[in-house]
Amino acid sequence: MGDEEIRPFRVEVPEAVLVDLRERLARTRWPDQIPGHAWDYGTDVDYLRDLCAYWADGFDWRAQEARLNRWPQFLTEIDGQQIHFIHARADNPDALPLIITHGWPGSVAEFLDVIEPLRETFHVVAPSLPGYGWSGPTHESGWDIHRIADAWRTLMARLGYERYGAQGGDWGAIVSARLAVVDAEHVVGLHSNMVVAFPPDPAAIELTELEAADLASMAAFTKSGTAYTEIQGKNPQTLAYGLTDSPAGLAGWIVEKFRDWTDHDGDLEAAVSRDQILTDITVYWVTGTINSSIRLYCESRRSNTAGSAGAFVEVPTAVAVFPKEMLRTPEAYAATRFNVVRYTRFDRGGHFAALEEPDLLVADVREFFGSLR
Secondary structure: OOOOOEEEEOOOOOHHHHHHHHHHHHOOOOOOOOOOOOOOOOOOHHHHHHHHHHHHHOOOHHHHHHHHHOOOEEEEEEOOEEEEEEEEOOOOOOOEEEEEEOOOOOOHHHHOOOHHHHHOOEEEEEEOOOOOHHHOOOOOOOOOHHHHHHHHHHHHHHOOOOOEEEEEOOHHHHHHHHHHHHOOOOEEEEEEOOOOOOOOOHHHOOOOHHHHHHHHHHHHHHHHOOHHHHHHHHOHHHHHHHHHHOHHHHHHHHHHHHHHHOOOOOOHHHOOOHHHHHHHHHHHHHHOOHHHHHHHHHHHHHOOOOOOOOOOEEEEEEEEEOOOOOOOOOHHHHOOOEEEEEEEEOOOOOOOHHHHOHHHHHHHHHHHHHHOO
Protein backbone atom coordinates (compact mmCIF):
# COMPACT_ATOMS: atom_id res chain seq x y z
CA MET A 1 0.00 0.00 0.00
CA GLY A 2 1.42 3.38 -0.97
CA ASP A 3 2.00 6.03 1.65
CA GLU A 4 -1.18 7.97 0.83
CA GLU A 5 -3.28 5.24 -0.75
CA ILE A 6 -6.78 4.70 0.62
CA ARG A 7 -8.20 1.31 -0.24
CA PRO A 8 -11.58 -0.27 0.52
CA PHE A 9 -11.80 -2.85 3.28
CA ARG A 10 -14.36 -5.36 4.55
CA VAL A 11 -14.35 -7.32 7.79
CA GLU A 12 -14.08 -10.99 6.83
CA VAL A 13 -12.84 -13.10 9.73
CA PRO A 14 -11.73 -16.56 8.57
CA GLU A 15 -13.98 -19.34 9.83
CA ALA A 16 -10.92 -21.13 11.23
CA VAL A 17 -10.38 -18.23 13.65
CA LEU A 18 -13.93 -18.59 14.97
CA VAL A 19 -13.62 -22.37 15.26
CA ASP A 20 -10.39 -21.96 17.24
CA LEU A 21 -12.12 -19.42 19.49
CA ARG A 22 -14.93 -21.84 20.30
CA GLU A 23 -12.48 -24.66 20.95
CA ARG A 24 -10.43 -22.52 23.32
CA LEU A 25 -13.57 -21.48 25.19
CA ALA A 26 -14.54 -25.13 25.60
CA ARG A 27 -11.11 -25.91 27.09
CA THR A 28 -11.10 -23.04 29.59
CA ARG A 29 -9.50 -23.87 32.93
CA TRP A 30 -11.65 -21.95 35.40
CA PRO A 31 -10.29 -20.47 38.66
CA ASP A 32 -11.88 -20.97 42.07
CA GLN A 33 -13.96 -18.30 43.74
CA ILE A 34 -14.90 -17.87 47.40
CA PRO A 35 -18.61 -18.71 47.69
CA GLY A 36 -20.98 -15.81 48.19
CA HIS A 37 -18.63 -13.08 47.04
CA ALA A 38 -19.66 -12.68 43.37
CA TRP A 39 -17.89 -9.53 42.07
CA ASP A 40 -16.11 -8.66 45.35
CA TYR A 41 -12.68 -9.77 44.13
CA GLY A 42 -13.14 -8.95 40.46
CA THR A 43 -15.10 -10.58 37.65
CA ASP A 44 -17.62 -13.09 38.98
CA VAL A 45 -16.83 -16.61 37.76
CA ASP A 46 -20.48 -17.64 37.42
CA TYR A 47 -21.30 -14.65 35.24
CA LEU A 48 -18.20 -15.16 33.12
CA ARG A 49 -18.83 -18.87 32.61
CA ASP A 50 -22.35 -18.13 31.41
CA LEU A 51 -21.11 -15.33 29.13
CA CYS A 52 -18.41 -17.55 27.63
CA ALA A 53 -20.88 -20.39 27.08
CA TYR A 54 -23.02 -17.98 25.09
CA TRP A 55 -19.93 -16.69 23.26
CA ALA A 56 -19.15 -20.24 22.17
CA ASP A 57 -22.64 -21.46 21.28
CA GLY A 58 -25.06 -18.55 20.91
CA PHE A 59 -23.23 -15.39 19.84
CA ASP A 60 -23.51 -14.64 16.12
CA TRP A 61 -20.29 -12.91 15.05
CA ARG A 62 -21.34 -13.00 11.40
CA ALA A 63 -24.36 -10.83 12.20
CA GLN A 64 -22.12 -8.28 13.89
CA GLU A 65 -19.68 -8.49 11.00
CA ALA A 66 -22.55 -7.63 8.66
CA ARG A 67 -23.42 -4.61 10.80
CA LEU A 68 -19.85 -3.37 10.48
CA ASN A 69 -19.80 -4.05 6.76
CA ARG A 70 -22.94 -2.00 6.26
CA TRP A 71 -20.64 1.02 6.30
CA PRO A 72 -17.83 1.80 3.86
CA GLN A 73 -14.51 0.94 5.49
CA PHE A 74 -10.99 1.74 4.38
CA LEU A 75 -7.33 1.22 5.17
CA THR A 76 -4.55 3.73 4.73
CA GLU A 77 -1.03 4.16 6.04
CA ILE A 78 -0.02 7.13 8.19
CA ASP A 79 3.40 7.57 9.77
CA GLY A 80 4.24 3.95 8.95
CA GLN A 81 1.13 2.58 10.65
CA GLN A 82 -1.96 0.96 9.10
CA ILE A 83 -5.11 2.90 9.95
CA HIS A 84 -8.61 1.43 9.58
CA PHE A 85 -11.63 3.69 9.48
CA ILE A 86 -15.33 3.76 8.73
CA HIS A 87 -16.34 6.61 6.42
CA ALA A 88 -20.12 7.09 6.35
CA ARG A 89 -20.93 10.15 4.27
CA ALA A 90 -24.13 12.13 4.72
CA ASP A 91 -26.55 12.45 1.83
CA ASN A 92 -25.95 16.20 1.97
CA PRO A 93 -22.56 16.82 0.30
CA ASP A 94 -22.16 20.04 2.32
CA ALA A 95 -22.55 18.30 5.68
CA LEU A 96 -19.92 18.95 8.34
CA PRO A 97 -17.35 16.14 8.66
CA LEU A 98 -17.09 14.66 12.16
CA ILE A 99 -14.30 12.40 13.38
CA ILE A 100 -15.39 10.23 16.32
CA THR A 101 -12.80 8.34 18.36
CA HIS A 102 -13.26 5.41 20.73
CA GLY A 103 -11.15 4.41 23.71
CA TRP A 104 -10.19 1.29 25.67
CA PRO A 105 -11.67 -1.28 26.05
CA GLY A 106 -13.75 -0.02 23.17
CA SER A 107 -13.56 -0.18 19.39
CA VAL A 108 -15.33 1.25 16.36
CA ALA A 109 -18.06 -1.31 17.12
CA GLU A 110 -19.10 1.07 19.94
CA PHE A 111 -20.48 3.41 17.30
CA LEU A 112 -22.76 1.01 15.42
CA ASP A 113 -25.89 2.54 16.99
CA VAL A 114 -24.86 6.17 16.39
CA ILE A 115 -23.42 6.18 12.88
CA GLU A 116 -26.78 6.23 11.07
CA PRO A 117 -28.34 9.06 13.12
CA LEU A 118 -25.09 11.04 13.01
CA ARG A 119 -24.89 10.50 9.26
CA GLU A 120 -28.13 12.43 8.89
CA THR A 121 -26.13 15.53 9.85
CA PHE A 122 -22.43 14.72 9.39
CA HIS A 123 -19.92 12.96 7.18
CA VAL A 124 -18.86 10.47 9.87
CA VAL A 125 -15.25 9.31 10.09
CA ALA A 126 -14.72 6.61 12.76
CA PRO A 127 -11.14 5.33 12.86
CA SER A 128 -9.74 2.45 14.88
CA LEU A 129 -6.98 3.71 17.16
CA PRO A 130 -3.49 2.57 16.10
CA GLY A 131 -2.97 -0.84 17.68
CA TYR A 132 -6.71 -1.47 17.95
CA GLY A 133 -8.96 -3.62 15.77
CA TRP A 134 -8.23 -3.56 12.08
CA SER A 135 -5.67 -0.80 12.43
CA GLY A 136 -3.64 -3.81 13.53
CA PRO A 137 -0.84 -3.97 16.08
CA THR A 138 1.60 -1.10 16.33
CA HIS A 139 5.08 -2.23 15.33
CA GLU A 140 7.26 0.39 16.97
CA SER A 141 7.31 2.35 20.21
CA GLY A 142 6.10 5.91 20.49
CA TRP A 143 2.44 5.59 19.50
CA ASP A 144 1.11 7.82 22.27
CA ILE A 145 -1.87 10.16 22.38
CA HIS A 146 -0.12 13.08 20.69
CA ARG A 147 1.13 10.94 17.82
CA ILE A 148 -2.38 9.61 17.26
CA ALA A 149 -3.77 13.15 17.11
CA ASP A 150 -1.16 13.99 14.49
CA ALA A 151 -2.27 10.93 12.52
CA TRP A 152 -5.92 12.04 12.72
CA ARG A 153 -4.93 15.47 11.40
CA THR A 154 -3.26 13.73 8.44
CA LEU A 155 -6.26 11.45 7.92
CA MET A 156 -8.78 14.30 7.74
CA ALA A 157 -6.54 16.24 5.36
CA ARG A 158 -6.11 13.15 3.20
CA LEU A 159 -9.90 12.84 2.99
CA GLY A 160 -10.04 16.44 1.79
CA TYR A 161 -11.79 17.88 4.85
CA GLU A 162 -10.73 21.45 5.61
CA ARG A 163 -13.37 22.12 8.27
CA TYR A 164 -14.52 19.43 10.67
CA GLY A 165 -15.61 18.57 14.20
CA ALA A 166 -14.10 16.10 16.68
CA GLN A 167 -15.86 13.92 19.24
CA GLY A 168 -14.66 11.28 21.68
CA GLY A 169 -14.75 9.58 25.06
CA ASP A 170 -12.05 7.80 27.09
CA TRP A 171 -8.80 7.85 25.05
CA GLY A 172 -10.90 9.27 22.24
CA ALA A 173 -11.66 12.33 24.36
CA ILE A 174 -7.98 12.96 24.97
CA VAL A 175 -7.02 12.35 21.34
CA SER A 176 -9.79 14.69 20.19
CA ALA A 177 -8.69 17.40 22.62
CA ARG A 178 -5.12 17.17 21.34
CA LEU A 179 -6.41 17.21 17.76
CA ALA A 180 -8.25 20.45 18.54
CA VAL A 181 -4.90 21.93 19.58
CA VAL A 182 -2.69 20.71 16.74
CA ASP A 183 -5.29 21.33 14.02
CA ALA A 184 -7.14 24.31 15.46
CA GLU A 185 -7.14 25.89 12.01
CA HIS A 186 -9.51 23.18 10.76
CA VAL A 187 -11.31 21.84 13.87
CA VAL A 188 -14.45 23.95 14.32
CA GLY A 189 -15.52 22.38 17.59
CA LEU A 190 -14.80 19.67 20.13
CA HIS A 191 -17.45 17.50 21.80
CA SER A 192 -16.21 15.37 24.69
CA ASN A 193 -17.98 12.92 26.96
CA MET A 194 -14.92 12.61 29.22
CA VAL A 195 -13.13 15.91 29.68
CA VAL A 196 -9.89 15.69 31.67
CA ALA A 197 -8.96 18.99 33.31
CA PHE A 198 -7.23 19.78 36.59
CA PRO A 199 -6.93 23.48 37.49
CA PRO A 200 -3.64 24.86 38.81
CA ASP A 201 -5.37 26.11 41.99
CA PRO A 202 -8.39 23.93 42.83
CA ALA A 203 -8.87 25.70 46.17
CA ALA A 204 -9.78 28.89 44.33
CA ILE A 205 -12.80 27.24 42.68
CA GLU A 206 -16.08 27.06 44.59
CA LEU A 207 -17.92 23.83 43.94
CA THR A 208 -21.55 22.87 44.21
CA GLU A 209 -22.55 19.94 46.40
CA LEU A 210 -22.99 17.79 43.29
CA GLU A 211 -19.56 18.75 41.94
CA ALA A 212 -17.93 17.97 45.28
CA ALA A 213 -19.59 14.55 45.19
CA ASP A 214 -18.26 14.07 41.66
CA LEU A 215 -14.71 14.79 42.80
CA ALA A 216 -15.10 12.44 45.77
CA SER A 217 -16.26 9.73 43.39
CA MET A 218 -13.27 10.39 41.14
CA ALA A 219 -10.94 10.11 44.12
CA ALA A 220 -12.51 6.80 45.14
CA PHE A 221 -12.12 5.50 41.58
CA THR A 222 -8.47 6.55 41.50
CA LYS A 223 -7.87 4.76 44.81
CA SER A 224 -9.64 1.47 44.16
CA GLY A 225 -10.57 1.27 40.47
CA THR A 226 -7.37 1.90 38.56
CA ALA A 227 -5.33 -1.26 39.07
CA TYR A 228 -5.69 -1.92 35.34
CA THR A 229 -3.97 1.39 34.50
CA GLU A 230 -0.97 0.44 36.62
CA ILE A 231 -0.19 -2.85 34.91
CA GLN A 232 -1.23 -1.62 31.45
CA GLY A 233 0.81 1.52 31.96
CA LYS A 234 3.92 -0.26 33.24
CA ASN A 235 4.00 -3.94 32.23
CA PRO A 236 1.57 -4.48 29.33
CA GLN A 237 3.63 -7.24 27.74
CA THR A 238 3.44 -9.39 30.86
CA LEU A 239 -0.34 -9.10 31.01
CA ALA A 240 -0.74 -9.72 27.30
CA TYR A 241 0.34 -13.38 27.34
CA GLY A 242 -2.74 -14.49 29.23
CA LEU A 243 -5.14 -12.16 27.44
CA THR A 244 -3.85 -13.13 24.00
CA ASP A 245 -3.94 -16.88 24.64
CA SER A 246 -7.21 -17.24 26.57
CA PRO A 247 -10.52 -15.82 25.32
CA ALA A 248 -12.01 -16.38 28.78
CA GLY A 249 -9.11 -14.44 30.26
CA LEU A 250 -9.65 -11.62 27.78
CA ALA A 251 -13.38 -11.55 28.51
CA GLY A 252 -12.78 -11.59 32.25
CA TRP A 253 -10.44 -8.60 31.98
CA ILE A 254 -12.75 -6.51 29.81
CA VAL A 255 -16.19 -7.38 31.18
CA GLU A 256 -15.21 -6.11 34.63
CA LYS A 257 -14.75 -2.65 33.07
CA PHE A 258 -18.15 -2.80 31.40
CA ARG A 259 -19.78 -3.70 34.68
CA ASP A 260 -17.96 -1.06 36.73
CA TRP A 261 -18.23 1.79 34.25
CA THR A 262 -21.85 1.56 33.04
CA ASP A 263 -25.08 2.84 34.54
CA HIS A 264 -27.14 0.00 36.02
CA ASP A 265 -28.52 -1.27 39.32
CA GLY A 266 -26.52 -4.49 39.49
CA ASP A 267 -27.55 -5.96 36.13
CA LEU A 268 -24.82 -5.18 33.60
CA GLU A 269 -26.96 -6.28 30.67
CA ALA A 270 -29.55 -3.66 31.55
CA ALA A 271 -26.94 -1.11 30.41
CA VAL A 272 -25.34 -2.95 27.49
CA SER A 273 -26.42 -6.22 25.94
CA ARG A 274 -24.25 -9.31 25.96
CA ASP A 275 -24.11 -9.13 22.18
CA GLN A 276 -22.66 -5.62 22.43
CA ILE A 277 -20.15 -6.74 25.05
CA LEU A 278 -19.09 -9.78 23.04
CA THR A 279 -18.87 -7.85 19.79
CA ASP A 280 -16.36 -5.54 21.42
CA ILE A 281 -14.35 -8.39 22.96
CA THR A 282 -14.42 -10.38 19.73
CA VAL A 283 -12.90 -7.46 17.82
CA TYR A 284 -9.86 -7.67 20.09
CA TRP A 285 -9.72 -11.45 19.78
CA VAL A 286 -9.99 -11.84 16.01
CA THR A 287 -7.53 -9.02 15.32
CA GLY A 288 -5.03 -10.11 17.98
CA THR A 289 -4.70 -6.55 19.25
CA ILE A 290 -5.18 -6.71 23.00
CA ASN A 291 -1.44 -6.31 23.59
CA SER A 292 -1.00 -3.31 21.30
CA SER A 293 -4.20 -1.74 22.62
CA ILE A 294 -3.11 -1.79 26.25
CA ARG A 295 0.38 -0.67 25.22
CA LEU A 296 -1.15 2.75 24.57
CA TYR A 297 -1.28 3.21 28.35
CA CYS A 298 2.43 2.58 28.63
CA GLU A 299 3.37 4.75 25.66
CA SER A 300 1.30 7.69 26.89
CA ARG A 301 2.57 7.34 30.45
CA ARG A 302 6.19 7.29 29.29
CA SER A 303 5.68 10.42 27.20
CA ASN A 304 3.52 12.09 29.86
CA THR A 305 0.68 12.62 27.39
CA ALA A 306 -1.95 10.41 29.04
CA GLY A 307 -4.28 13.17 30.24
CA SER A 308 -3.20 16.39 28.62
CA ALA A 309 -3.98 18.15 25.36
CA GLY A 310 -0.65 19.94 25.83
CA ALA A 311 -2.15 23.45 25.70
CA PHE A 312 -5.36 25.35 26.34
CA VAL A 313 -8.02 24.17 23.88
CA GLU A 314 -9.19 27.34 22.15
CA VAL A 315 -11.82 25.81 19.86
CA PRO A 316 -15.41 25.87 21.15
CA THR A 317 -15.90 22.86 23.40
CA ALA A 318 -19.00 20.97 24.53
CA VAL A 319 -18.79 18.81 27.64
CA ALA A 320 -21.30 15.99 28.10
CA VAL A 321 -21.39 14.55 31.63
CA PHE A 322 -23.04 11.19 32.20
CA PRO A 323 -23.73 10.26 35.85
CA LYS A 324 -21.79 6.97 35.91
CA GLU A 325 -18.75 8.31 34.04
CA MET A 326 -15.66 7.74 36.21
CA LEU A 327 -14.23 11.22 35.57
CA ARG A 328 -16.95 13.84 35.99
CA THR A 329 -15.12 17.13 35.72
CA PRO A 330 -16.78 20.26 37.18
CA GLU A 331 -17.53 22.96 34.65
CA ALA A 332 -15.19 25.47 36.29
CA TYR A 333 -12.38 22.89 36.21
CA ALA A 334 -13.02 22.20 32.52
CA ALA A 335 -12.98 25.92 31.76
CA THR A 336 -9.38 26.21 32.96
CA ARG A 337 -8.23 23.96 30.09
CA PHE A 338 -10.97 24.29 27.46
CA ASN A 339 -13.06 27.01 25.81
CA VAL A 340 -16.27 25.56 27.23
CA VAL A 341 -19.36 26.93 25.50
CA ARG A 342 -21.74 24.08 26.38
CA TYR A 343 -21.86 21.92 29.51
CA THR A 344 -24.62 19.33 29.75
CA ARG A 345 -25.42 16.95 32.60
CA PHE A 346 -27.52 13.90 31.85
CA ASP A 347 -29.62 11.90 34.29
CA ARG A 348 -28.57 8.49 32.99
CA GLY A 349 -25.68 6.81 31.23
CA GLY A 350 -22.09 5.94 31.94
CA HIS A 351 -18.65 5.67 30.37
CA PHE A 352 -19.75 4.00 27.12
CA ALA A 353 -22.17 6.73 26.05
CA ALA A 354 -22.54 5.61 22.42
CA LEU A 355 -23.51 2.11 23.60
CA GLU A 356 -25.59 3.01 26.63
CA GLU A 357 -27.41 6.17 25.58
CA PRO A 358 -26.94 6.66 21.83
CA ASP A 359 -29.98 8.94 21.49
CA LEU A 360 -28.77 11.33 24.20
CA LEU A 361 -25.27 11.46 22.78
CA VAL A 362 -26.38 12.01 19.19
CA ALA A 363 -28.80 14.77 20.16
CA ASP A 364 -26.16 16.60 22.16
CA VAL A 365 -23.59 16.34 19.37
CA ARG A 366 -26.09 17.62 16.80
CA GLU A 367 -27.23 20.54 18.93
CA PHE A 368 -23.69 21.59 19.75
CA PHE A 369 -22.33 21.58 16.21
CA GLY A 370 -25.58 23.07 14.93
CA SER A 371 -24.96 26.06 17.21
CA LEU A 372 -21.57 26.62 15.58
CA ARG A 373 -22.94 27.02 12.05
